[in-house]
Amino acid sequence: MSARPVLLLIPGMTNTPRVFNRLIAHLGDSADIRVVDVRGPADIAKMAERAWHALIDVGTERKLLIAGFSMGGYVALQMLALPLRNVEGLALICSTAHPDPPEAAPMRERAIGSAARDWSRYVEKLGEFLLTRASQNDPSLRAAVLGDLHEAGAESTIAQMRAVMNRPDQRAMIRGLMLNALVVVGSDDPLIPIEDARAAAQAVADAKFEALPGAGHLIPWEQPSELAALMRDWIRQTIR
Numbered sequence: 001m002s003a004r005p006v007l008l009l010i011p012g013m014t015n016t017p018r019v020f021n022r023l024i025a026h027l028g029d030s031a032d033i034r035v036v037d038v039r040g041p042a043d044i045a046k047m048a049e050r051a052w053h054a055l056i057d058v059g060t061e062r063k064l065l066i067a068g069f070s071m072g073g074y075v076a077l078q079m080l081a082l083p084l085r086n087v088e089g090l091a092l093i094c095s096t097a098h099p100d101p102p103e104a105a106p107m108r109e110r111a112i113g114s115a116a117r118d119w120s121r122y123v124e125k126l127g128e129f130l131l132t133r134a135s136q137n138d139p140s141l142r143a144a145v146l147g148d149l150h151e152a153g154a155e156s157t158i159a160q161m162r163a164v165m166n167r168p169d170q171r172a173m174i175r176g177l178m179l180n181a182l183v184v185v186g187s188d189d190p191l192i193p194i195e196d197a198r199a200a201a202q203a204v205a206d207a208k209f210e211a212l213p214g215a216g217h218l219i220p221w222e223q224p225s226e227l228a229a230l231m232r233d234w235i236r237q238t239i240r
Helices: 017-027 044-053 071-081 102-117 119-130 139-152 154-165 194-203 224-239
Strands: 006-010 032-035 064-069 089-093 180-186 208-212
Touching: 006 017, 006 044, 006 071, 017 032, 017 139, 017 224, 044 071, 044 154, 064 071, 064 224, 071 089, 071 154, 089 224, 102 119, 102 154, 119 139, 180 194, 180 224, 194 208, 208 224
Parallel strands: 006 032, 006 064, 064 089, 089 180, 180 208
Antiparallel strands: none
């Protein structure tokens, strides 16, 4: 019997690896799951290097799938732009291949200033912005999300914001990929336009695109079972 595929999960900005805990519980034993912590490096390329290092012991005989959430999707794409080995599957969750738009720069700078001045208040406001109304009314989920955001830390988040502002445009690169791709976005995502996510899916031949109804940006927290169902199918199709 062949070994299970390896699935690398890459968290987003202002996340610890705990952002995937609920998803992992629903994925079960469908893959050998690893989560890389990308806090610390100040640019997407260095995050990609750290992610590749987390796979250093994985033999080339094993199939490898990479899934990135939000900023983690930018890291996953950078890994594929400079691949160190073959990758059979890519999942982008609430992410895109587009660069940061120029008009986002003032908003990013304001966010950096707010995070530097009062981290706790910044986390509260970020939680209000990202969580759907239903999640805001779920005390245990809200506390878990805010706890993870707070633990991610101001210094790391500010570095990540700078990295995201300067991320490369991967739209040309993604058109050349030959792998099994899944792109998932929330219908009510306040950060990632559905059309940007759809464009990433359309760039890869036979990629599956799914916009989850009523979902915001925090799909791994808020809709882990729905996301896991899509990812289990993606894993099965990739390794068959």
